[in-house]
Amino acid sequence: MxxxxxxxxxxxxxxxxxxxxxxxxxxxxxxxxxxxxxxxxxxxxxxxxxxxxxxxxxxxxxxxxxxxxxxxxxxxxxxxxxxxxxxxxxxxxxxxxxxxxxxxxxxxxxxxxxxxxxxxxxxxLGAPAEAAAVSTPKVKVEEDVKMGGVPAESKAGGGKKKKKGKK
Amino acid sequence: MGREHLTNDEFFAQLNNLFEYNRDKGHGSVYLSQKRLAFDTRSQPQTLTKVADDPLWDTHPENPLPILIRAHNNKSSKRNGTDRGDVDKISLSTAVQPDQLDAFFVQYAEACKAGMSGLKKRDRRGKKDKKKRKKGAAETKG
CATH class of the missing domain: 3.30.720.10 (Signal recognition particle alu RNA binding heterodimer, srp9/1)
Incomplete structure (x- = not known):
């Protein structure tokens, strides 16, 4: 348990x-x-x-x-x-x-x-859902940091994608 | 377990007593539990019966169901050489109707926050000390 x-x-x-x-x-x-x-x-x-x-x-x-x-x-x-x-x-x-x-x-x-x-x-229910959403990426980021230089690139990629979507 | 369920207000009064009792004693446990009340027959028999064809028979009941909330402490018996005395087990239960659920849990949170006074308070003292130390270190350096 x-x-x-x-x-x-x-x-x-x-x-x-x-x-x-x-x-x-x-x-x-x-x-x-x-x-x-x-x-x-x-x-x-x-x-x-x-x-x-x-x-x-x-x-x-x-x-x-x-x-x-x-x-x-x-x-x-x-x-x-x-x-x-x-x-x-x-x-x-x-x-x-x-x-x-x-x-x-x-x-x-x-x-x-x-x-x-x-x-x-x-x-x-809106607030906790957001909180959960916020907390999970944090964990991921921490993991990524442990992994090494990967997160910066992936983040940048995500940002670019978003910008493209907006245009 | 032939006990009658308490009303929600009575339950909170008794729950506060239970926590108060625990505080007086200085140690011990309070147990709280909650589950679906699927077999209450007080008013009318519920239609929630197992359907053999449907493995997810209980995931979509026709009507919202009440919730059963229970609370109890531990029985303890007198023991020589210690400050332990005879304590009877106190158990409480209440049924919360679906429409009162949100209001009940607001009150429940308040009762628990007040009752669980033994837990660690947020400690801001340590931070201050650290800051002071840092300041002191900076001063000595400079």
Whole structure:
């Protein structure tokens, strides 16, 4: 059960799955808060003792302090899972960011329209479609950059084509 | 599962309680799920039955169907030596009619945003620090 990289990808795949099997597919989401376990606490106290014993390093003393605190804070995650028992397809996406929750629930709502067999559309669907369209080329561009000098040429070609079309 | 579905408003009230409960406890999970309600018999039996001839029988129902939304937490039992107490499993469910779907999810998003307070806030502090550091470095260089 792999986790998908981006929420846009998760939404796309889930909507495809829901289109194919709207009755059997369900979406489960789990919000979970975990306290650090005993081993982690022990490790952290040991680490702190070591740090205290070591002579103070004047070059970079301030930056490490918050990292130590965050190790003992409870960890919260939000996992979305689309599962179809008939085909065994399972799509997951995980996040720890509060900023994403609103958008994710929004996409749950749009997926809900598939489940309710309501027609796609309404004005609110325009924005996400654009967002998806914007996000996918970004990924492609990144890939292209990794590949080497190919993207500049292809982009230029695309531009020329567009210009020709306009004329 | 002989429970009655709650109305949407009651569901949100209970959902807020569930999140609040989780916050008080400091750890634990809240599960949310949604699926098509294809077999609701409260009003009239749905016409959605499997058609042998058509493999895509469920992709084009005649009428929009309601959605079932469920929420629950985990049961936990008391354990000595820890601060864990007895907690009953709380489960909620509600059926959302197709015409109320958009309004429901707007409210649902608000409830979840408010409830999932443990997630990481957007951290702008780090950026500022970096900027300061860069500035400091520039000053020392210059």
């Amino acid at each position: 792999p986790y998908l990289e981006t929420s846009a990808e998760w939404y796309e795949q889930s909507s495809l799955l829901l289109k194919a099997r709207p009755t059997t597919t369900h979406i489960t989401s789990k919000y979970t808060v975990l306290k650090p376990n005993a081993r982690k606490i022990k490790k952290n106290t040991k680490y702190l003792e070591k740090r205290a014993a070591r002579p103070a390093d004047s070059s970079r003393p301030t930056s490490e302090a918050p990292a130590v605190d965050s190790a003992l804070e409870p960890k919260a995650t939000f996992v979305l899972k689309t599962y179809d028992p008939a085909s065994g397809t399972c799509l997951q996406y995980q996040t720890t960011k509060a900023a994403e929750v609103g958008r994710l629930i929004g996409s749950l709502g749009r997926l809900g329209r598939h489940q309710a067999a309501l027609p796609e559309g309404m004005e609110d």
